[in-house]
Amino acid sequence: MSDSVIKVENVSKQYRLGQVGTGTISHDINRWWHTIRGKENPYLKIGESNDRSVKGSSDYVWSLKDINFEVKRGEVLGIIGRNGAGKSTLLKILSRVTQPTTGNIKVRGRIAALLEVGTGFHPELSGRENVFLNGAILGMSKAEIKSKFDEIIDFSGVERYVDTPVKRYSSGMYVRLAFAVAAHLEPEILIIDEVLAVGDAEFQKKCLGKMKDVSGQGRTVLFVSHNLEAISNLCDTGILLQNGMMDISGNIEYCLKKYITSSRNANLAGISLKDRLKRTNGNVLFEEIKGIKNGNETWDFNYDDEIIVYFKTTAQKETDGLSFYMALKHPFSGEIISNIKTIITENKIRAGESLCFEITIPQRTVRPGQYGLYYVLGNKEGKIYYDVIDTNVNIPMLNINPSSIDMDENSGFLSMPFKMKKNA
Amino acid sequence: MNQLKMEEKEKNAEAWDLVIQSRSSFFDLNLKDLWKYRDLIMLFVRRDFVATYKQTILGPLWHFIQPVFTTIMFLFVFGKIANIPTDGIPPVLFYMSGITLWNYFSSCLNGASNTFLSNAGIFGKVYFPRLVSPISIVISNIIRFGIQFLLLILVMLWYVIFKGLDLQLSWTWLLIIPLLIVMAGMGLGLGIIISSMTTKYRDMSVLIGFAVQLLIYATPVAYPLSFLAGKSYKWLVNINPLSPLMEAFRFALFHKGTFSAGSLIYSISFMLISFFVGLLMFNKVERTFMDTV
Numbered sequence: 101m102s103d104s105v106i107k108v109e110n111v112s113k114q115y116r117l118g119q120v121g122t123g124t125i126s127h128d129i130n131r132w133w134h135t136i137r138g139k140e141n142p143y144l145k146i147g148e149s150n151d152r153s154v155k156g157s158s159d160y161v162w163s164l165k166d167i168n169f170e171v172k173r174g175e176v177l178g179i180i181g182r183n184g185a186g187k188s189t190l191l192k193i194l195s196r197v198t199q200p201t202t203g204n205i206k207v208r209g210r211i212a213a214l215l216e217v218g219t220g221f222h223p224e225l226s227g228r229e230n231v232f233l234n235g236a237i238l239g240m241s242k243a244e245i246k247s248k249f250d251e252i253i254d255f256s257g258v259e260r261y262v263d264t265p266v267k268r269y270s271s272g273m274y275v276r277l278a279f280a281v282a283a284h285l286e287p288e289i290l291i292i293d294e295v296l297a298v299g300d301a302e303f304q305k306k307c308l309g310k311m312k313d314v315s316g317q318g319r320t321v322l323f324v325s326h327n328l329e330a331i332s333n334l335c336d337t338g339i340l341l342q343n344g345m346m347d348i349s350g351n352i353e354y355c356l357k358k359y360i361t362s363s364r365n366a367n368l369a370g371i372s373l374k375d376r377l378k379r380t381n382g383n384v385l386f387e388e389i390k391g392i393k394n395g396n397e398t399w400d401f402n403y404d405d406e407i408i409v410y411f412k413t414t415a416q417k418e419t420d421g422l423s424f425y426m427a428l429k430h431p432f433s434g435e436i437i438s439n440i441k442t443i444i445t446e447n448k449i450r451a452g453e454s455l456c457f458e459i460t461i462p463q464r465t466v467r468p469g470q471y472g473l474y475y476v477l478g479n480k481e482g483k484i485y486y487d488v489i490d491t492n493v494n495i496p497m498l499n500i501n502p503s504s505i506d507m508d509e510n511s512g513f514l515s516m517p518f519k520m521k522k523n524a
Numbered sequence: 525m526n527q528l529k530m531e532e533k534e535k536n537a538e539a540w541d542l543v544i545q546s547r548s549s550f551f552d553l554n555l556k557d558l559w560k561y562r563d564l565i566m567l568f569v570r571r572d573f574v575a576t577y578k579q580t581i582l583g584p585l586w587h588f589i590q591p592v593f594t595t596i597m598f599l600f601v602f603g604k605i606a607n608i609p610t611d612g613i614p615p616v617l618f619y620m621s622g623i624t625l626w627n628y629f630s631s632c633l634n635g636a637s638n639t640f641l642s643n644a645g646i647f648g649k650v651y652f653p654r655l656v657s658p659i660s661i662v663i664s665n666i667i668r669f670g671i672q673f674l675l676l677i678l679v680m681l682w683y684v685i686f687k688g689l690d691l692q693l694s695w696t697w698l699l700i701i702p703l704l705i706v707m708a709g710m711g712l713g714l715g716i717i718i719s720s721m722t723t724k725y726r727d728m729s730v731l732i733g734f735a736v737q738l739l740i741y742a743t744p745v746a747y748p749l750s751f752l753a754g755k756s757y758k759w760l761v762n763i764n765p766l767s768p769l770m771e772a773f774r775f776a777l778f779h780k781g782t783f784s785a786g787s788l789i790y791s792i793s794f795m796l797i798s799f800f801v802g803l804l805m806f807n808k809v810e811r812t813f814m815d816t817v
Binding site: 107111115116128192193194195196197198199200201202203204205206207208209210211213215216219220222224225229232233236237238239241242265 | 539540541542543544545546560561563564566567568570571574575578579645646647648649650651652724811812814815
């Protein structure tokens, strides 16, 4: 394809676990011995896929294994995956910070990587000096920086402090200045790793806007973030990495959906006991939460189904009254779409006593789509939390499938109750 | 015609600006890239120089303090206590000239040998030719050398005016420039060899710290080479490639020094070899050092 600007072919990266240094000299000598005889590196054969939670037997691990993809000019590619999936390793290889163990990457055009904001900022130097230094580190020439200097300062909004050492800056100002430099790089390919996690809301918005501009100008952007909303807003295509391997690639919505479901495929009864938030007092705990459709356990509903969620709670201590709160959350941003609050009992509950109840959401209330759920048990007034189960942990998403081909039902989150009166 | 266009297009499709490979040739030095980043080298030089003296009152004057005190120290230890002659050069000038040149070498070596360890933070986040760092160190040390050399000249002038020292500006002063280049090449070459070795095994950086301190005694800094004539351990100083440079430096300034064309060629070849070996090793290590440092 003539319009692809990045072509990644069979890229793998192996790391050695544990302490590097002690005991490596024997490996080095062995490796060298193999090399001079023209043989393959003996340590490339061993190594396991990278699942950080499972204890492996080998000292070597594949952080990335056989990655293949292509990026076209002007494409905005989102790279998603859980912690340790290999996202940052991939970016490091793309930005030439480190070399792949096998495979190669072909690139057309200038790459600028933003793996960190403000790389090389020197605390003693003034803002002005640091703009030049940082710009040069990112690959701009002095003349280029000079011509954009005013723009950079303008974008950062720290004009007043331009001749003050950056060690006197607030952390927000520091980041603003640093991002401003990066934003005015004009590479054909921009690689960004999670830098939007900093700065205030206004500045984040500005950054996202800038990134949209960049992609609008026909430049290519590779973007890694855990902010799924930002990813779904910015990117057209995506790659989902799992344990160093490519899970899927393609349309970003598809990747995000897969990512969300894959990270929440566990059964709630077991999980809820492990992953609950610690800020609660634990007087009454959820023991079982399940979605029920026509008498069967599921989290997959149709728009025409009545949604029943069944709860079993057990009191750990004697408690005076119990209230329940449940919220429907946006799957990417986590914003609450709607919530329910009800008192289950005003009476005393003995320690060890179990209460079961069901919440029924009428059919055709929640529009098709995926939702996170959030459950809270509290005292009567709902002021003290006994137990909270958040969508951050591995609980299933509520999935509502469209029941008809009516496209309009796919937009929005809730069906608003309304009345209509016809005036003759 | 159309076919030609198609072919051209296909050719373009295969023309990549950059290929990141798992294995690359040992001799693929990428010096073109280095040239592209020349602005960065100068900015690093500026940073090193400016940042050191922010929030100090004396600023760059601090560069004077170290050679002055070391000279006083040497005057006592080597001049008064050990009574080592100074080749007929006034002791103050003898020591100060030695120290000035020695300082240049040792700070180049120390700076360059810490390239990877002290820049790991930056190197881990962004790509630029790693050689930019050690080269900028060598250059910023030239500025430092310049300042200390200025002090040396002031002291020399004082000797000429008030002590009637007979010194004339002559062509030999021009020798200083190539001498400095050889010094710089050696400091840089050895420094990057060491820095390439320290990424994986830190032992080297510990060793180098005091090896450089000891090396000053195997170099004619505090004594002239002529003093060793006829001594059995003279070879030790003779195999030190820094010795001819030190002597030639004094010859350039004071017309006194023991060196030959052969010994200078020895130094220059040593510099060239260490420089190229360093370049190759550095080039090999810089690609993956992030994984081990």
